[in-house]
Amino acid sequence: MKDFINRNFARTGTLMKFILRRERIVSLIWIVSMVLFSVALAPMFEQIGDDPAIVNLLSEPFIVILVGPVFNTSIGGIFAAEMLLMTVITVGVMNVFFVLRHTRSDEEVGRNEVIRSFPLGRLSSQTAALSMAFILNLIIGLLTFLGLAILPMDGFTVFGALVYGLALTAGGIFFAALTAVFAQLFQNSRTASAYTFGAIGIMYLIRAIGDAAFASGHGIWRIALLSPLGLITHSRPFAHNWIWTLFILLGIAVILIVVALKFNSMRDIDQGLIPSKKGKDRAGLLYKNTFGLGFKLTIGLSIGFIVAVIALAVTYGSVMGSIDDMLAVINNMLGDGQDPITAESFVSIIILLCAVTASIPSMAIMLKLVGEEKAGRIEGILAKPVSRTKLFLGYFILSLVVGIVTVFIAFMTLWITSLIFMDDPLSFSAMARMIVTYIPVMIFMTGLAALFAGIIPGKTVIAWAYLGFCFFIGYIGGIIQLPDAAGYLSPFGYVPNFPMTNPAASIIGLIAVGIFGVIMAAIGMLAYKKRDIKFHA
DSSP states (O other), X not given: OHHHHHHHHTTHHHHHHHHHHHHHHHHHHHHHHHHHHHHTTGGGGHHHHTOHHHHHHHTSHHHHHHXXXXXXXXXHHHHHHHHHHHHHHHHHHHHHHHHHHHTHHHHHTTHHHHHHTSSOOTTHHHHHHHHHHHHHHHHHHHHHHHHHHTOOSTTOOHHHXXXXXXXXXXXXXXXXXXXXXXXXXXXXXXXXXXXXXXXHXXXXXHHHHHHHHHHHTOGGGGGGGXXXXXXXXXXXXXXXXXXXXXXXXXXXXXXXXXXXXXXXXXXXXXXXXXXXXXXXXXXXXXXSSHHHHXXXXXXXXXXXXXXXXXXXXXXXXXXXGGHHHHHHHHHHHHOTTSOOOOHHHHHHHHHHHHHHHHHHHHHHHHHHHXXXXXXXXXXXXXXXSOOHHHHHHHHHHHHHHHHHHHHHHHHHHHHHHHHHHOSXXXXXXXXXXXXXXXXXXXXXXXHHHHHHHHSOGGGTHHHHHXXXXXXXXIIIHHHTTXXXXXXXXXXXXXXXXXXXXXXXXXXXXXXXHHHHHHHHHHHHHHHHHHSOXXXXX
């Protein structure tokens, strides 16, 4: 037994200290952000809980599909229903990046090979990464539990806070384990992350179907329990407190961890259990330029997120038939002194979600240039008669095209879905105007990624953090009623609702956002031409 442990897990603790050293700042930011995301926003739900109309609105199938059902009309129950799912998904994204960074990505850049030259166990690297992910999720869950347990509000019980905190921990551990399995199956982190996020999308869709059935009173709602996300939402914090669903999820996570370790022991270093497809002996005409090279390297990522936005648009668009009823409730709450909310304005929120999702592959493709640089493959390209400007512009244009195309596909999917499910479908011209207004935003987000790729390639996490901030301001900000001025801290905040109340100001704002994005890209390109290549993060 001792020989087995030494052979497979020797010096795992040393590697954990190494990971802690590398991740101390980023992990601290994640911990503080996730805890504050739940604890600091909870008091803002007191006003929501006092309004029966809002409670009824949150029970509508459309809202249930978005964030989950309301199991208890107390403030605590409403808080859990509206916050738990999105928080768990965010924690899940954190775990995906964390595990891939310390497993598959380390193998790609050769760091793991150097580490393995020391007397370590065969499974030490994988075990250390999963152990640190476990500790990180445990801290987030524990601090969230303590923060919610001391809140003196209606429905916030100690046991309910415990279930909420455990849901975050269990969800994070599950996603870490799932990522570890995909990291063993595929040879590169891009493919592993694409399949992981694809699996998360499927889980979300299954949960949405089950929760929609629950909101409609159908017995088939139990299909939601087939999804790990459904197990989390149906833990029902501050309501029924079904903690047993989380123990099931933890059991599944343990099985996935065992499978990941077994897969790790079966493969060679820098290889995947599923072999990569062999390429052609000669490159086609498309791949003989920097644009085509970037397209070849990121086609899987692009397709994965296009599928994701299609699934997102179909999920939300399929319930457009109930928009009229929901808008009647909302406009009744606003009263006669306020301008009524139209279907186009409501759909713009869905477009926002699709646009934020579309920004992910756009930024990821631009920052892929940094990844290739870290892996040492850029030097071989620049050794040829290829200028840095041409290389940089190739990736920038590709990133922008993918972002705009992804938004356009989301628009087409939503419009077609509205034709199927709505008695009075959205007009093509209105939807087209919405999409056009997001083009400057795509330019801004791609320009931001280009700026980091050129100036501070070792701190690209800041760019991703800003995208998360934009989502928070645009989506969560409306729920918790942040001041309107907060929206202008994000480029998405300059996108007007339709019909526009002040077209001239809206157009000027969008033009300014696009110009600022171009300026950031230009600064990044100039910096890229002058700085050293092959930095060490």
